[in-house]
Amino acid sequence: MTALTQDSFAERLPTEIEVDNADHLRKIMAGLVRDEEPTHLQLALEKGEMADVTLSPAIAKTFLQVLRLISSGKGFRLIPVGAELTTQQAADHLNVSRPFLIKLLEAGEIPFAKTGRHRRIKAEDLFAYKAMRDGRRADALSDMAKLDAEKGYL
Structure with a gap:
C-alpha cells in the first residue's frame, strides 16, 4: 500500500x-x-x-x-466531542493504564455508562476531566516554582 x-x-x-x-x-x-x-x-x-x-x-x-x-511526523486520531470511547481509548488519550482509568471511573472522577458489561466514556466528559487534571497540575507546578523562588532555589 x-x-x-x-x-x-x-x-x-x-x-x-x-x-x-x-x-x-x-x-x-x-x-x-x-x-x-x-x-x-x-x-x-x-x-x-x-x-x-x-x-x-x-x-x-x-x-x-x-x-x-x-x-512533525506524528500520528494522531481525531475524536469527535460526542463520541463514546472504550476504556482503552480513554486510557490512551489520558496516557494512563487501563486499570488506572477504571479506578478513576469507579471512584466517580469521570462519568461513564455501561453497555452490557463494557464501560463507555463520553469524549466530552474525558476532555473535561483532562482539562481539570491539567489545570491542577499547572497550579501545583506554579506553587512549587513560587516556593522555590521564595527559598532562593532559582
Missing part, C-alpha cells in the same frame, strides 16, 4: 513525502491566518479554474494544528 492510498494517521506515522507536503502547506497557511479573522484562499482546480474558499478562524486554526502534527 502506498502512502497515497493509506487512509489516515490513526494507525501509522506520516511518510517523509507527507511530512514535507504538510510542512509546505503549513508555512503557506501560517502566512495567511490572522487571529479572529476569516482566512481567504484561492485553490487551483482542473482546467485552470480557480475556487475561492473562506475558512472561519476556528477551521483555519484547526487545519494548522493538523498540519503541525503531520509536519
